[in-house]
Amino acid sequence: MTATRRTTLALLATLTLSACGASVELDSPTFPTPLVEPIDMHVGLRLSDDMYDFWYEEDVLGKETWSVDMGDANAMMFKQLFGHMFTQVTHLEEDDNPADWPIDALVETNIDKFEFSVPQQTGNDAYAIWIRYRLKVYDPAGDVIGNWAVSAYGKSEKGGIGSGDNAMENAALLAMRDAAALMIMKLDRETGISRLAKGNADDETQPAVTKAANETEDAA
Amino acid sequence: MIARLTRIAVATLTMITLSGCVTARMQDNREGFTGISEGESVVIMARSYHLGNKTEDKYLTCVEQALARGSEGLRVIPHREFVDSLFPWFEPRTAPAETKGLSKLMSRPGVAERINDKGVRYIIWLDGDTERVAGGGSLSCAAGPGGGGCFGFAWWQNDADYNASVWDLKGLESAGSVTADVSGTSFLPALVVPIPLIARTQNAACKGLADQLKTFIVADPTT
Numbered sequence: 001m002t003a004t005r006r007t008t009l010a011l012l013a014t015l016t017l018s019a020c021g022a023s024v025e026l027d028s029p030t031f032p033t034p035l036v037e038p039i040d041m042h043v044g045l046r047l048s049d050d051m052y053d054f055w056y057e058e059d060v061l062g063k064e065t066w067s068v069d070m071g072d073a074n075a076m077m078f079k080q081l082f083g084h085m086f087t088q089v090t091h092l093e094e095d096d097n098p099a100d101w102p103i104d105a106l107v108e109t110n111i112d113k114f115e116f117s118v119p120q121q122t123g124n125d126a127y128a129i130w131i132r133y134r135l136k137v138y139d140p141a142g143d144v145i146g147n148w149a150v151s152a153y154g155k156s157e158k159g160g161i162g163s164g165d166n167a168m169e170n171a172a173l174l175a176m177r178d179a180a181a182l183m184i185m186k187l188d189r190e191t192g193i194s195r196l197a198k199g200n201a202d203d204e205t206q207p208a209v210t211k212a213a214n215e216t217e218d219a220a
Numbered sequence: 221m222i223a224r225l226t227r228i229a230v231a232t233l234t235m236i237t238l239s240g241c242v243t244a245r246m247q248d249n250r251e252g253f254t255g256i257s258e259g260e261s262v263v264i265m266a267r268s269y270h271l272g273n274k275t276e277d278k279y280l281t282c283v284e285q286a287l288a289r290g291s292e293g294l295r296v297i298p299h300r301e302f303v304d305s306l307f308p309w310f311e312p313r314t315a316p317a318e319t320k321g322l323s324k325l326m327s328r329p330g331v332a333e334r335i336n337d338k339g340v341r342y343i344i345w346l347d348g349d350t351e352r353v354a355g356g357g358s359l360s361c362a363a364g365p366g367g368g369g370c371f372g373f374a375w376w377q378n379d380a381d382y383n384a385s386v387w388d389l390k391g392l393e394s395a396g397s398v399t400a401d402v403s404g405t406s407f408l409p410a411l412v413v414p415i416p417l418i419a420r421t422q423n424a425a426c427k428g429l430a431d432q433l434k435t436f437i438v439a440d441p442t443t
Contacts, residue, residue: 031307032304032305032307033307034307034308035306035307035308035309035328035329035330035331035334036308036329037329124274125276153270155269156277157276157277157278174312177307177308177311178311178312178313180307180308181307181308181311181313181314182313184308185308185313185314
């Protein structure tokens with residue numbers, strides 16, 4: 001086989017493959033600084049491996065293969081978010097013993113479920129992503145005090161604002177922002193984590209994040 | 221020669237007339253006094269998709285640009301910049317759905333200060349979308365060694381229905397709303413060469429709504 005022929009075949013194969021699917025990769029996304037007052041407590045944050053390296057692939061209607069590579073975007077989001085939600089956060093690795101750290105609570109997170117939809121499935125111009133995170137909150141004794149599934153959703157149109165040709169990437173970012181907003185609003189209400197703050201049992205003053213959540217619930 | 225020029229002129233006029241086949245109706249419903257001072261600005265937002273709203277991003281951008289355009293254009297804060305600066309209180313999940321949620325929102329730490337810094341006087345919430353509601357005809361194309369061509373006639377109708385609710389952040393109340401109801405029919409006749417006569421329905425809804433919003437916000441009915 002001549003070099004020209006090989007090149008032509010390779011080019012044809014590439015064109016054929018690229019026409020049968022798409023790949024999306026999140027490249028170091030940034031999240032805005034949230035307007036919240038942190039809860040005064042020391043939290044240990046342990047992220048599962050999939051938060052640092054998440055990759056998902058699915059055949060769409062048996063015609064296209066879509067892959068979404070979120071890399072460490074989820075870990076970055078949780079680290080930034082918790083850094084704003086609590087006065088002190090310590091990141092723990094899988095092998096670290098929480099008892100070795102002077103923390104008020106340990107939060108473990110992982111990705112429970114991931115789904116997406118593309119225009120070929122829905123018949124409109126929208127790309128959508130659903131992410132379900134699982135948050136488990138432990139007290140210093142190692143007992144689970146909260147187990148919360150955070151279901152987040154993001155939707156973006158092809159060619160929409162900020163999406164360019166990367167509507168799926170934008171949908172993933174919006175889903176992560178949705179999760180962050182949900183956690184700011186409801187983490188304390190769902191898990192009661194602020195009860196573990198030192199001396200908080202006798203303190204009638206609620207943290208700002210808790211107040212925000214309560215006010216929103218009341219308004220609703 | 222003159223007859224040929226006449227034919228061309230008639231054909232051109234016909235195309236222009238047909239491509240402008242759009243009917244539009246703009247209405248406003250005023251609930252309070254409006255007006256805007258120098259240094260004050262507006263933000264255009266889409267109602268949350270969590271509530272089922274399908275307002276297109278490009279429509280929102282179009283209204284933002286149309287409101288800011290011209291010598292009497294308003295000062296428009298890009299909605300993404302506004303949403304980021306107030307994160308997470310204007311995310312699709314957390315943004316207030318009614319004006320009665322405004323006072324609680326403004327009492328949150330840093331929110332009122334951030335809005336004042338940006339000089340935002342009005343938030344305009346867009347709701348609605350453009351949909352194809354009818355269509356028909358038949359068009360077929362073929363190509364061969366001697367050439368190709370199309371024959372037939374197709375048409376379709378798009379309806380653009382949008383509502384803009386204007387919230388006054390000074391009084392923390394609704395100032396009213398402006399609606400755009402635009403219908404446009406596009407045609408595609410083909411006799412060897414297809415001639416698209418496209419009705420720019422969404423564009424007409426964008427320009428019409430923006431013009432009406434400018435009048436609504438700037439004009440004080442008491443003067």
